[in-house]
Amino acid sequence: MTIIFADYKSKLKRYQNQVNRFWCPVCDTHTLTFAPTGAWNCWNDPERIHRLEILAAVIPNFGKTYDRDPVQSPPPDIMLPPIPLIPCTQLHLPITTSLQLSEVIGNQTIYHYSDCQQVMRWDYRTHKVIRPRHFNGKDWIHKAGNRPWIPFGLVRLASYPGLLNIVLIIEGQKCVEIASSRCLPAVCLEAGDYSTQTIAAKLEAIRARLERVFLVVLPDYNLAGLYRARNILEVAYKSGIPAIALDPLKIKPDLKVGDDIEQIPDFMKIIREKERYGLIRIERRPVAATHPIGNGRNQAAR
16 A cells, blocks of 8 residues: 555644644654655654654554554564573562652643652643653753663662563653553653663663563564664663563554554463463562652642
8 A cells, every 4th residue: 555645744733834844743843844756754753763653643544554564574684682591480570669650730741750850741632742850959940951860660660589570661651650550560761762872871770770680672563663672672682681572563463553552451461371472470579659759849840
């Protein structure tokens, strides 16, 4: 099926009065442009890894009509590291807490990374806006600041001694909260930054907290997710951290392009039934609930 994306320009939000410049529905920047020939590009995505997401956000039923081979069968130049051979008896879920890391106020969600670091998310009908902010000792500043940010959700986890701690890496704070509500030990890396240097720093933060870890990467079902999973596996392999990536389509064959763990409500049940993923008979041992991060400052920040 041939798709002419230029035929769907009426569904895009035009930037000011420019004829061929629009707001990108994925990255929320006014960098989506069309050439007179119909060729198009989001200039905020130089590697063109978000093109499927853009199409899925605009074209009705795109997830049902698009050929899924790019996700099911990686391009031949994508070489994944070897899958580590680890017996299930050496794996265990880390100790988890019910630490509250997010709060919803209307269309705004606040994700707490630490007492002085937060990510703000606003959900609108047609798009979302996400901004980091930090506390400088007096006020909240809408910038990331200079302190390193650990993976979101990591503060909930503590090492289960003597075994490899399974950590699920997924995309986005919202998905981490969904996974946590299902008692899954999940984290996400820095939003939008999957560079080798950033991934390495985040994986080291996970290893520093849990000591012995086994990473399970569940990408979103799109081409961008595939590339991100590949990058995480490559960095983990070079860092000596055992890791595997799951194919979301093998877990739930009816996924649409852009779907994630939210559309897999029975994720753990399915995984337990598939021995080839090596995640069976894993025990959960959560500890007592603890207080939310930054309660006092949150009140002052509103």
